[in-house]
Amino acid sequence: MNNSMQTVRVELHSGDEDRSYPIHIGKGLLAQTDLLLPHLPQKRVAIVTNTTVGPLYLALLRTALEGQGIASIEITLPDGEDHKNGQTLNLIYEALLAQRCERKTTLIALGGGVIGDLTGFAAATYLRGVPFVQIPTTLLAQVDSSVGGKTGINHPLGKNMIGAFYQPRVVIADSDTLNTLPDRELRAGIAEVIKYGLIRDVQFFEWLELNMIRLVARDPDALNTAIRRSCEIKAEIVAADEREGGVRSLLNLGHTFGHAIENAMGYGVWLHGEAVAAGIIMAAELSRRLKLINEYDLERIRRIFQLAGLPIVAPKFLSEDYFSLMKLDKKVEEGRMRFILLNKIGKAMMSHEVPTSILTETLVTCMANE
Structure with missing residues (x-):
């Protein structure tokens, strides 16, 4: 052994x-x-x-x-x-x-x-x-x-x-x-690792800020630490809510936006982790506009994804296209979209109450200009 x-x-x-x-x-x-x-x-x-x-x-x-x-x-x-x-x-x-x-x-x-x-x-x-x-x-x-x-x-x-x-x-x-594993796929996996720190463990997020260069460089000890802590967090959440009736939905931070990106681009054009990275930035921007987190937190989140070499800008589509694709998400309940937002780094929450005007502003802000 x-x-x-x-x-x-x-x-x-x-x-x-x-x-x-x-x-x-x-x-x-x-x-x-x-x-x-x-x-x-x-x-x-x-x-x-x-x-x-x-x-x-x-x-x-x-x-x-x-x-x-x-x-x-x-x-x-x-x-x-x-x-x-x-x-x-x-x-x-x-x-x-x-x-x-x-x-x-x-x-x-x-x-x-x-x-x-x-x-x-x-x-x-x-x-x-x-x-x-x-x-x-x-x-x-x-x-x-x-x-x-x-x-x-x-x-x-x-x-x-x-x-x-x-x-x-x-x-x-x-x-x-x-x-x-190709570098691009390694970085895509790091997106999900960052997610765990954002939703559940601020100390893990801070460790990732300090060790991101080691992770990208495939340092074995850093990788095993990141894998272990990520699995611990997911295991805790799955044990509490196996079928996503409550707290497990927090694991979907960035995924409502990310799945829309994957669908719009065509499956495989953007890797899942790349779409999730851009989606988490969109969720963080939405959280800031709802006054749940501040600009400093948003910049920290942007920076860690940049350090990981992940996209922080979403592909440009009409806001209406994003809306229609997000409404196809399996997390929609009674026709209402369900958003995972950040109360602060290390603590996520679920909300149905997102004004359409603020969601539209978020989409426009986070999309590429070209």
Whole structure:
């Protein structure tokens, strides 16, 4: 066992049922089958990956499993957010059916957020539910999408509109996989890390201000610290509100704006983390206009995203286009948009009460001039 490994638990209890699971974080975990074996009810797994991650890490994982007598089948999907749809989901179902996979065959997601979401939704629905393991290989997936059980696919009319809450049995976040992550995708993951400090932990935000250069430079200790604290915060929130009936909605800071950007640009043109970064700036600007935070706080937020090399200006569309896309967001209730705002750095809140005039001013202020 890697002595530097850290473990965070997601505590989920309903009645007598215990669906809690560990998140293992550290270097060189991919080949440590002792982390996986206790969560596999059958000596056969299906590993879902993509054309980018598969050539890098699939053989290592399969060889390690085979050494423990675990047979595996490979399902390799095309890479990219634009493939997070029903057509690609069907490729998983077809492979599982063709290989006669059973209810105890565990699906292992080896890849980023798209692979995790697709595999999780397939696991939730194939034979009405099969075991599921997350092995996220991007920073964004390690700190966000692999934890908490949100799975699903995109629809042309909205992001993540079709899906299910379905928890993994274990999450294995091997920070060594970040060594092959392109700089742009690393920065996109940092956007979600910053989000955790903004919504829940001002001391973590201050640590990020001091250590952002180390994170961007892939300092291993800084990365593992950021991953661990992000997972701790998300685990606390998910344990309190698994199905987003209350406090879990705070994790969507910037996402109502960000999802509108992704949809308007076309899925995959802006990475999810890039859209979230611009969306958080928009949410912060809206918070300032509502007199919840001051100009100094807004500038600190802008600066940390700049240090991370993330966009702080949204693409230019008509305000009406933003409005119509935001109304497609799955967080809309009774036709009203739900906004996550900042009371201060380290504390977020939810509100339906945002005057249209102030929202329009925010959009215009935050959009690119060209």
